[in-house]
Amino acid sequence: MTYTFRFGPVLESYRELLAGAWLTIQLSAGAMLLGLVVAIICAWIKTSGPKSLRLIVNGYIEIIRNTPFLVQIFFIFFGLPTLGLRLSPNAAALLAMVVNVGAYATEIIRAGIESIHRGQVEAGLALGLKPLQVFRYVILKPALRTVYPALTSQFILLMLTSSVVSAISADDLTSIANNIQSLTFTSFEVYLVVTLMYLVMSLAFSGLFSMIYRMTFSYPDRR
């Protein structure tokens, strides 16, 4: 073994790495929130929306879930400018992430909604709640609680998948790593450090999610 490891140049660029990690966190958090909104709307359409919209949502989900994220990014980043809509790499990355996670989260939330007992809805209506109020208070919250573990692991997977947006040179952690390695030729070292940073970030997100669970959903279960 003749290779000498050089972590010096990697550690010297810690500012850039931290900035990249911060952008990855921002992109992921933004995509989680927007994706959740998309997913709730789509799940509502799938379970109680009009039939024509349901077909569109089904098509959206099937296409996104059966094609790779990398191809979706290329489609958005290279395709949209030909329609006259020019997005910066970061904006294209965020859009691709929202579109992607929205489809997966829709299926997860739909499963949660379908697990709500019919009688709950009827009880809500009998109490004089409007359909939208029933959806908001009687269906959505317990549904989100049921699927919370699946939903949050999908979100963490999204954060990890976001490294792929480096392919269109957004300013995320992986892109920064690519820049550093092409300047210093310390490819293995920089990717090792960045991999550890991703590991820490995924542990941090999972800690954050269990904190949110305790604050939001920890009411006694009477089932």
Next chain:
Amino acid sequence: MLRQFGTNEFLFILAAARWTVLLSLIAFAGGIVGGLAIALMRVSPLKILSATAGGFIQVFQGTPLLMQLFLVFFGANTLGLDLNPWVAAAIALTLNASAFLGEIWRGCIQAVPRGQWEAAGALGLHYPSLMRYIILPQAFKIALPPTVGFLVQLIKATSLAAIIGFTEVTRAGQIINNATFKPFLVFGTVAAIYFALCWPLSHISMRLERRFAAASAR
């Protein structure tokens, strides 16, 4: 002077699909072997084995696949090996698939009712024969739908090999797009190829799941 997107360009992308399929199959085969080992280690009564497997799973599920690809690809250099992207992608995807399949199958093994383990123990079966004849055959049935579902993930994951320069469907698409600059047409074609590979598998997985759910509800 831009090239037109014609039959030749389409065939170039389509021909690259065989590399996507081959890479998926290799990683899947490797993942089955590795995943079985990881799953058995994970449920093993020996603490050291189950902790090692747990660590392996945590690392591979907690870091991006792209980073795993880069580490294998560039890590081989530090050992003085010169891996081509094809071998690096196969190794990284196999390791990744082992971790994910290992975790899926651990759940399936543990989903076999406790009574089965106890009955086999009462019959005097040793751990290897208990696994081989009682637990694994029953776990197999539970494992089938999520395993087929994971194969879909794996096929999509092979697209990342494009980033380290392996010419499968996505890379072929990039090459053609650079020459023709018809992104919708090119990446639409690429997406359609993945869709044609993945959609039937997704549906088989969903069907199997429903069938087993119906069978176990009875």
